[in-house]
Amino acid sequence: MAKAVEVADVMDHLEAFQDIADSHDGNRGAGTSGYDASGAYVEDTLRAAGYDTQRQWFDFTYFEVVSSSLTVGGSPIDENVMSYSPSTPVGGVTGPLAAPAVATGCAAGDWAGFPAGSVALISRGACAFGVKAANAKTAGAVAAVVYNNEEGELHGTLGGPGDYAPATGITQADGKALLARLGETTTFEAQTVLEERSTFNVLAETDKGRDDNVVMMGAHLDSVNDGPGINDNGTGSAALLETAVQLAKANKLNNKLRFAWWGAEEHGLLGSEHYVADLKENDPAALEDIATYLNFDMVGSPNHIIGVYDADQSTYEADVDVPEGSAETEDVLTDWFDSQDQAWVDTPFSGRSDYAAFIDAGIPSSGLFTGADDVKTEEQEDLFGGTAGIILDPNYHTPEDDISNLNVDALDVMSDAIAASAILLAQDTSDINNKRSRGKSGKPGPDVVVMEHVAHHLR
Structure with a gap:
């Protein structure tokens, strides 16, 4: 999977998002034509890969600075x-x-x-x-x-x-x-401008895998109204999209993968909040069937870190309640980086992105982040290059957050991690929630045995 998800293909999706912004007032903000076109692009790409897609509509308060x-x-x-x-x-x-x-x-x-x-x-x-x-x-x-x-x-x-x-x-x-x-x-x-508008989440899931042990992965699709939002969060959206495209080619998955592109994150995490609230009210059993949620928000920052949400609180004490299984979800990502001799650092598990609604509902979560408006430290410069003393994304929430201001190497590293975590968790979540997919004999299926062998060598 990591080899199949090539950064050149991820960049093709980002070029499409840039073209959409260029054709729609310079942005892809929720409640705008640029967002609608971004959603249509994601849907068309998923359908071409064999997925059925769903738009989940909701109302929100639209805000724009003129x-x-x-x-x-x-x-x-x-x-x-x-x-x-x-x-x-x-x-x-x-x-x-x-x-x-x-x-x-x-x-x-x-x-x-x-x-x-x-x-x-x-x-x-x-x-x-x-x-x-x-x-x-x-x-x-x-x-x-x-x-x-x-x-x-x-x-x-x-x-x-x-x-x-x-x-x-x-x-x-x-x-x-x-x-x-x-x-x-x-x-x-x-x-x-302050008015009521409608927008939507885009949802899709694999047709393979048990549906009572679902792995969810998400990224917000909307930009701020002040720019095209290619790093924030075209990068997470594009890497997730290419992961979904490649995962559709898998012959067998033990667990279903559900992908979400959230709307109106920039207006207060509204799309993910709506999704979780809707399940709580209308299908609480389906909410309980979610094994874990992984969030990818900004994974190509120009002055980047390779950051993993610190669900085990080994560096930062969380100011939110951390569900059981979150530390093990983080381990999937950090074990992958360790297996690749890739340096990484913890980033605060603060609830500032779309995983917030999931952890509030008790669902284990973690994710990846290359940085926004935090200032790069000298220690981070030693690990990842770049420049200490300036923020990790100098173009954050500005018109300059465009296709020319990405760190493609960071995007490549993070895309591989997203792909690897997808296939690992599609085969086995037992470390997170003690659920193990089994073959007809009652013994672990062949894919589980293989992944247990792989996991052994990743730890």
Whole structure:
């Protein structure tokens, strides 16, 4: 499988996604024609490989930033409007720059004495961005500017529509500099679109394998509205698609593989949440039949790491409940890398991508990630090359996230790992959930025996 899933074929899918974005306003965002065309491409490719496909529709709140700007004392400041921010009036809102008494602004008391009519300068941390923006409006702020508490740009979300001050994010460096400029005249303008739309997940599964022990693999198909989203997450979508194409050629699978291309991840993990919620309500037995879920979100970052979600918490303590079997799912990926003498590192198991709904439902999970807006360390530079001191994907959530800004070597490594984990888990999940596919004699089938032999040499 690893040899069958060739990076050149994965790149062909990415070229198709780039062409789609180029023909549809430069993006493939959920609820847009670019997303619809991306879904149709995935479906057509799967059907040509022999799969039946399903569109799972759901409604969501569509958000788009049409234009925005921030100036302090007449000087422009780079900013990123937070998802679900309300629009300002045309021409923006203007007031003196002021900070709450407590920098994070998470409690009503933090805003004692805040001058109404000001633009609030707030530190990231301690509570959700939506809480900060709501508290700012209650305190009389005309806008909320949140500065990062670590290096890198701040791309935040308010979590959904609400009663907020118009809100945007800036870097830690700009925030610290502005703390010395409190009182200066500040203008913030944001023209946004906030409306209800429909979108869909694309689902397909193998016709071979037991359907009471299903392995799921997923990647979000949508981009942000500000760019084509070729790394985020065309890469995961394309590698998963080519894995499905090649797996369809397998003569025998012990366990069914179900593939998902999620919609509206960039609007709050909505597609995967809808899928799990629908199973909980309408087919809870099918939810219990999912042995494990693997997520692939950004696997070609230009300044990459080879990252595996740290389900066993050997490096990062998870801030979510980790279902039993997740560590063993992680082992499938890390054992593969070890067998290939490929360096890898843990990446936090934080619930920030589409595996969140699965672990909330108690389903073991792990996955792969080459990095977004975290800054590369010197240790990571030693392992993977690239440049320490800059973020892992400098084009993250920008129009420059295009076909010219991928690390194809990283994509190749990750595509092989996706392919290998697919065939390994299609044959045996017993280490994860103690379920073993058996032949008619009651003994393990020949494929299981072979894979046990392979697994022995991978450990």
